[in-house]
Amino acid sequence: xxxxxxxxxxxxxxxxxxxxxxxxxxxxxxxxxxxxxxxxxxxxxxxxxxxxxxxxxxxxxxxxxxxxxxxxxxxxxxxxxxxxxxxxxxxxxxxxxxxxxxxxxxxxxxxxxxxxxxxxxxxxxxxxxxxxxxxxxxxxxxxxxxxxxxxxxxxxxxxxxxxxxxxxxxxxxxxxxxxxxxxxxxxxxxxxxxxxxxxxxxxxxxxxxxxxxxxxxxxxxxxxxxxxxxxxxxxxxxxxxxxxxxxxxxxxxxxxxxxxxxxxxxxxxxxxxxxxxxxxxxxxxxxxxxxxxxxxxxxxxxxxxxxxxxxxxxxxxxxxxxxxxxxxxxxxxxxxxxxxxxxxxxxxxxxxxxxxxxxxxxxxxxxxxxxxxxxxx
Amino acid sequence: xxxxxxxxxxxxxxxxxxxxxxxxxxxxxxxxxxxxxxxxxxxxxxxxxxxxxxxxxxxxxxxxxxxxxxxxxxxxxxxxxxxxxxxxxxxxxxxxxxxxxxxxxxxxxxxxxxxxxxxxxxxxxxxxxxxxxxxxxxxxxxxxxxxxxxxxxxxxxxxxxxxxxxxxxxxxxxxxxxxxxxxxxxxxxxxxxxxxxxxxxxxxxxxxxxxxxxxxxxxxxxxxxxxxxxxxxxxxxxxxxxxxxxxxxxxxxxxxxxxxxxxxxxxxxxxxxxxxxxxxxxxxxxxxxxxxxxxxxxxxxxxxxxxxxxxxxxxxxxxxxxxxxxxxxxxxxxxxxxxxxxxxxxxxxxxxxxxxxxxxxx
Numbered sequence: 001x002x003x004x005x006x007x008x009x010x011x012x013x014x015x016x017x018x019x020x021x022x023x024x025x026x027x028x029x030x031x032x033x034x035x036x037x038x039x040x041x042x043x044x045x046x047x048x049x050x051x052x053x054x055x056x057x058x059x060x061x062x063x064x065x066x067x068x069x070x071x072x073x074x075x076x077x078x079x080x081x082x083x084x085x086x087x088x089x090x091x092x093x094x095x096x097x098x099x100x101x102x103x104x105x106x107x108x109x110x111x112x113x114x115x116x117x118x119x120x121x122x123x124x125x126x127x128x129x130x131x132x133x134x135x136x137x138x139x140x141x142x143x144x145x146x147x148x149x150x151x152x153x154x155x156x157x158x159x160x161x162x163x164x165x166x167x168x169x170x171x172x173x174x175x176x177x178x179x180x181x182x183x184x185x186x187x188x189x190x191x192x193x194x195x196x197x198x199x200x201x202x203x204x205x206x207x208x209x210x211x212x213x214x215x216x217x218x219x220x221x222x223x224x225x226x227x228x229x230x231x232x233x234x235x236x237x238x239x240x241x242x243x244x245x246x247x248x249x250x251x252x253x254x255x256x257x258x259x260x261x262x263x264x265x266x267x268x269x270x271x272x273x274x275x276x277x278x279x280x281x282x283x284x285x286x287x288x289x290x291x292x293x294x295x296x297x298x299x300x301x302x303x304x305x306x307x308x309x310x311x312x313x314x315x316x317x318x319x320x321x322x323x324x325x326x327x328x329x330x331x332x333x334x335x336x337x338x339x340x341x342x343x344x345x346x347x348x349x350x351x352x353x354x355x356x357x358x359x360x361x362x363x364x365x366x367x368x369x370x371x372x373x374x375x376x377x
Numbered sequence: 378x379x380x381x382x383x384x385x386x387x388x389x390x391x392x393x394x395x396x397x398x399x400x401x402x403x404x405x406x407x408x409x410x411x412x413x414x415x416x417x418x419x420x421x422x423x424x425x426x427x428x429x430x431x432x433x434x435x436x437x438x439x440x441x442x443x444x445x446x447x448x449x450x451x452x453x454x455x456x457x458x459x460x461x462x463x464x465x466x467x468x469x470x471x472x473x474x475x476x477x478x479x480x481x482x483x484x485x486x487x488x489x490x491x492x493x494x495x496x497x498x499x500x501x502x503x504x505x506x507x508x509x510x511x512x513x514x515x516x517x518x519x520x521x522x523x524x525x526x527x528x529x530x531x532x533x534x535x536x537x538x539x540x541x542x543x544x545x546x547x548x549x550x551x552x553x554x555x556x557x558x559x560x561x562x563x564x565x566x567x568x569x570x571x572x573x574x575x576x577x578x579x580x581x582x583x584x585x586x587x588x589x590x591x592x593x594x595x596x597x598x599x600x601x602x603x604x605x606x607x608x609x610x611x612x613x614x615x616x617x618x619x620x621x622x623x624x625x626x627x628x629x630x631x632x633x634x635x636x637x638x639x640x641x642x643x644x645x646x647x648x649x650x651x652x653x654x655x656x657x658x659x660x661x662x663x664x665x666x667x668x669x670x671x672x673x674x675x676x677x678x679x680x681x682x683x684x685x686x687x688x689x690x691x692x693x694x695x696x697x698x699x700x701x702x703x704x705x706x707x708x709x710x711x712x713x714x715x716x717x718x719x720x721x722x723x724x725x726x727x728x729x730x731x732x733x734x735x736x737x738x739x
Contacts, residue, residue, distance in 0.1 A: 013722050229723075
């Protein structure tokens with residue numbers, strides 16, 4: 001496949017891997033403990049496992065799988081809110097596919113659908129808007145989810161809905177923003193991160209400038225990374241090169257997609273429709289200030305939280321779950337008390353076990369090779 | 378099924394003469410009521426297409442001569458499958474081609490010679506009779522190709538909304554030669570794994586045909602009977618250890634079944650797994666794994682290494698196996714696990730699918 005195979009070339013990968021081994025030898029810290037590099041985005045986690053990238057790296061380098069899977073950080077209470085909305089008889093509840101299996105305290109959306117709620121999987125918020133126009137007698141709610149990657153399409157859909165005068169369409173907004181979250185994690189005392197692979201898709205929208213504080217204040221190198229396996233390897237190489245040379249900068253490996261200033265049109269649409277919430281509850285990480293997004297007053301007619309009685313349920317994470325520690329890289333998925341026993345992809349307790357981008361599901365699905373061979377976690 | 382809304386009767390009933398014509402353009406409850414309308418439907422639509430000496434007497438059951446069965450081997454293979462695909466028609470086939478080739482293939486991969494099929498249909502009130510005719514014509518055509526006779530049947534009509542347009546169940550009977558003994562438990566370390574052609578076409582064709590994706594790609598279902606291919610393979614080697622068609626759950630599921638049942642490990646190489654560029658592209662966009670996509674005319678074989686080249690050549694010489702390829706090997710450890718050497722040079726586990734394969738959001 002053109003523009004894809006070029007980024008999966010095994011020979012280039014071997015060359016990069018051996019250069020990475022050489023670089024690690026030049027970083028004194030790596031002799032005391034493994035370097036911990038966090039890939040913020042779930043898309044990277046997926047690539048790392050799908051292509052077996054960790055096994056190509058020397059033992060002195062570890063990936064820490066960050067919070068950038070929007071499905072994984074969704075708290076149970078929000079899923080309960082979704083189910084409550086979906087169970088209203090007049091509602092067609094539309095959602096991206098992988099949010100359907102996330103467990104709520106009562107049930108998942110998939111279960112709600114089986115129980116008779118009209119839950120439909122869509123591939124774009126525009127599909128949901130189209131449904132609303134097709135069913136004027138019903139109320140169509142779109143479950144807006146994701147970081148800045150998916151925000152522009154949701155924003156554009158609301159702008160279109162208003163322009164078209166659609167009255168029966170609304171958004172249950174659960175968008176979140178990445179920068180306050182990275183900051184909260186960097187402020188966490190348990191954390192021992194050495195550097196970051198920055199999220200490629202988010203950065204396509206917001207550009208590279210918002211990450212400057214990571215290098216400046218926290219003295220950590222960060223490389224904005226693409227999602228093909230060579231992108232990930234090269235980005236890792238770039239972070240290690242910074243560490244070896246004692247630099248802390250924001251570098252952009254994904255230059256073919258990400259511009260320094262981001263995408264101004266997408267940013268304008270976000271600005272038009274959304275504003276920051278004071279705080280938002282994250283699964284495993286607790287409440288993070290200014291990390292959630294809500295619909296502005298000007299679009300109140302399209303805000304499901306204003307239009308319907310959303311129960312706004314708050315449910316504590318299950319006690320046995322250690323999702324937070326996994327998300328912060330304090331423990332590996334396999335070190336969690338319930339990993340692979342009470343919590344499996346078939347019966348997920350924590351949402352990290354649900355999405356294919358979740359660290360636990362990835363460990364479970366792809367990582368058992370190491371376990372089978374008796375390799376360390 | 379609720380007795381009140383269900384109505385129906387055996388197709389093969391009480392010596393009906395083939396004179397009826399269906400006058401309605403759409404199916405209604407009277408077509409399953411056992412009365413004149415149903416008689417006309419059976420005679421016109423089904424008997425016209427499926428006519429054969431076993432079906433024609435129209436008894437409540439088909440009588441299969443044991444002597445003829447015994448000529449083909451020493452064991453009966455018996456299978457059943459229900460078909461509920463949506464949409465009914467898709468590039469490369471329809472629910473009728475699936476209903477025959479799917480059941481034929483379930484027989485064929487045991488090494489059986491497929492001989493007889495049943496055909497039970499659940500029709501939703503309001504279905505166009507013309508649609509039913511098209512499906513029945515497809516069934517007839519594939520049955521002819523596969524050399525099987527449809528010898529008994531049943532028709533039910535349910536109220537609108539109680540079923541989705543048209544469901545079909547087919548059962549199949551075949552006969553296995555004494556010298557053929559294949560099982561998912563027979564894979565041995567050193568064996569070679571062969572795929573009979575490009576994987577994931579059917580799953581991709583259905584996804585695109587559902588038209589929810591606004592994706593354009595010319596991918597047709599691979600829906601086809603595999604009895605001829607299996608016969609060619611069995612003629613080429615006595616050492617085919619495992620054989621299964623890779624339907625729901627795709628090749629990954631079959632490989633896992635082999636690895637678990639035989640308590641061996643299977644290692645495949647991504648580079649050698651035949652997948653169409655269009656299918657790869659659709660999977661890239663949707664975040665799906667082609668190894669888990671359904672096929673309806675592909676099988677996975679585990680063959681003794683010494684015979685592998687010979688079997689592969691025989692497969693490639695058959696139209697249903699022209700793109701067959703060796704995709705991996707069987708090893709002893711780690712038992713029960715399927716791994717794949719990625720084209721990128723890493724290695725990963727290929728697990729069974731959990732739930733439905735849901736597209737990722739970003």
